[in-house]
Amino acid sequence: MNDKCRRLHIGIIGCGCSGLVTLKELLDEGHECTVFEKSNCVGGLYREAYQQGIFVSSHILTMFGDFVGKDENILEEPRMLSFIEYSEYLNDYAENFHLKKYIEFNTEVKSLWKDYSNNKWNILLNNSQNIYSFDRIAICCGIFGNKNVPLFQNQDLFQGKIKHLKDIKHYEDFTNKSICIVGSGESASDMILAAAQYGKKAFLSIRNDHGFLIPRYIHGNQYGPADLDTSRAHHSIPRAWGILHTYIDMINSLIKSYIKCFIYQKGHSTEYDLIRRKGIYMNLKQIRTSNIWTTYGTKNSNLVEALIKYKDKCSRKPGIKELRKNSIIFNDNTEEFVDEIICCTGFQNSFPFIELSSDADQDLKAIVNQSKISHNLYKHCYHPDLGDEIVWIGFARPALGAIPPLIELQARYFALLCSNKLKLPNKTDMNKQISKYVKYLEWQLTPYRVNRLTNLTDYLIYTDDLARIIGCRPNFTKIFFTEPKLWMKLMFGPLLNAQYRLVGPHAKPKQAKEIILKAKWVIQPNILYFIMLIIYAFFWLVFRIESCKPAAWYPL
Structure with a gap:
């Protein structure tokens, strides 16, 4: 050999x-x-x-x-x-x-x-x-x-059912039940909306902060998925400036939402607009402890929709303190009667x-x-x-x-x-x-x-x-000078893995370029991110301010 x-x-x-x-x-x-x-x-x-x-x-x-x-x-x-x-x-x-x-x-x-x-x-x-x-x-x-299923205090007394996300096959299983969803990740967001739609009562138990809330789609399905702004320009923003970046990003989204409302919808906010704004305000409320770079993303705003659209029978609760025969005592000492607890607590x-x-x-x-x-x-x-x-x-x-x-x-x-x-x-x-x-x-x-x-x-x-x-x-510097259109899509377009097929072992440059150039992108937020990135890069390159060092420009 x-x-x-x-x-x-x-x-x-x-x-x-x-x-x-x-x-x-x-x-x-x-x-x-x-x-x-x-x-x-x-x-x-x-x-x-x-x-x-x-x-x-x-x-x-x-x-x-x-x-x-x-x-x-x-x-x-x-x-x-x-x-x-x-x-x-x-x-x-x-x-x-x-x-x-x-x-x-x-x-x-x-x-x-x-x-x-x-x-x-x-x-x-x-x-x-x-x-x-x-x-x-x-x-x-x-x-x-x-499954990762937590143990609750006095769990042996509880006569309802405790399930894991993996046990759920159909949302209709929640019909006419009082349900408590534990967790705030993407699956929990799906589950709480389903529990609110099909169940009698729905409670969302979150111990601390929820994930950074991002809708699946920007301004509704017709504008495309929200992760189209997951670009190299966006994700090169220095991590140390997460709070500032979150403020700018959320304010930019709010401004666009209100402009869309007043200019194109004659002052009327759609249900989607209300859900999107509520999610932004929920993100801003916990910005000191959980900004865009310091937590995981909950790339699904169903939990916000559940809290707004079904507010009469859906509410947010803190962590679970203990269980009783047919009820839950939460950390704020409130008591709620439930039939099932669904643990969206990972694996x-x-x-x-x-x-x-x-x-x-x-x-x-x-x-x-x-x-x-x-x-x-x-x-x-x-x-x-x-x-x-x-x-x-x-x-x-x-x-x-x-x-x-x-x-x-x-x-x-x-x-x-x-x-x-x-x-x-x-x-x-x-x-x-x-x-x-x-x-x-x-x-x-x-x-x-x-x-x-x-x-x-x-x-x-x-x-x-x-x-x-x-x-x-x-080599992004080389591409900037030789193929500017490709460079634009690499910087401002979504982070496709096809970028890593342009060069190197088993490269497929022709196919990769076709994919990158054909993929849809959103321009406005990524131009904003690029302006921010240039400002940070200036302070890093000229004054060597470590916190302004663009992410991923250099090996970790």
Whole structure:
């Protein structure tokens, strides 16, 4: 075997979006792969979720960099896909790149362990006694597999039902019930609106601040998804100026809303206008503790709609103090009678094929237990004690942005490591970089959020960081002088992963340019962001004021 360009046999656990793109990138590098998927189809998770579910990021931001899908108009008329539509996109992705022949469906991994006699990783399946041996393992089972359900005081006294988000299949299940939704993320926002629409009473329990509220669509569906302003200009704003940026952004949105009302609607505000303004005021109310850069985004204003449209039967409550037989006592000592509590409280990382395996040694089990805290892995992917022998792909979540683009870059990095075209830092350097990275996250997102949401990261800083390592981050200065139209779309258009296919390994420059130039963009807010960015950059470049250093311009 040529050590300069290895060809390895790699086992992939899970075949959602993480497993699929990992398989595709490894095959592009010439590796031999087998994927183990416990369900009977591609995208099984999205088929299992509540069927009225809709993504909170547009397909433009969510899609992989080299595959748009079958909808030829989606770039010019972007929208959020339903969970079912996204599972179909993943199936089309698998068909387009001929991936299905490498996938073993209905195969759940029972055990994973290392055979030190031949330095191979062994996998045993639940439905077979055959042992599969691999050079490397990619764990791609995702962050949405295992429920995180809190324990409430006096929970054993409560005679109603306590469910997790994952237990909900249809909104109609809330009909004629009094429901308490716990949480303020995007799924909680969906659930509280459904509970208000179908139920008798609906309560939204939020312990502290809610996420930064952003509607799915700007001024209604006809203007396109709100994340069209998730641009490089926007996300290069220095993080230290989050409060000022939030004020400017929210005031700009309010001014546009009122101008639209008075000029185009003859002074009449639509229901959407009222919901949008209420969300802005809710963001401003907690700006000192949760601004646009210091918290996660709730890219779904359904919770605002529920509180406004159904105010007679829907209300916000603080955290839960204790449960009684048929009621909840909240932290403000108010009592409400409920039939069900729906916990939209996230998920826990769990790897039972190692944790419960009788074949795995204790050192491996300890490493896997540490790896549940995603940001304690190098680039959210590699444990320093294992190097690139096992990779965790799909366990990083951007505070604002979509998960699949992060996954694609993680997969490309891993594929190049397997081929020996790139190398990981040594163990000492990895630990130093992990420590530095976590301190940065705590500075930006606060220790409270980083310790609670251990997979949280910053979208552009993280993707640019991986792109620099891979060698696929474009030279924006060069593009400015040689292709100004492309530069405009790269700076002011949405952050498509196609930008990382312009150069570098497995680049597809012609296809990437077509995608970038065709994609819809919104100009006004991004011009505002660019003016702000120029001002910050001036103070950084001339006076070296560290807080004005543009984000992602330099390696972390």
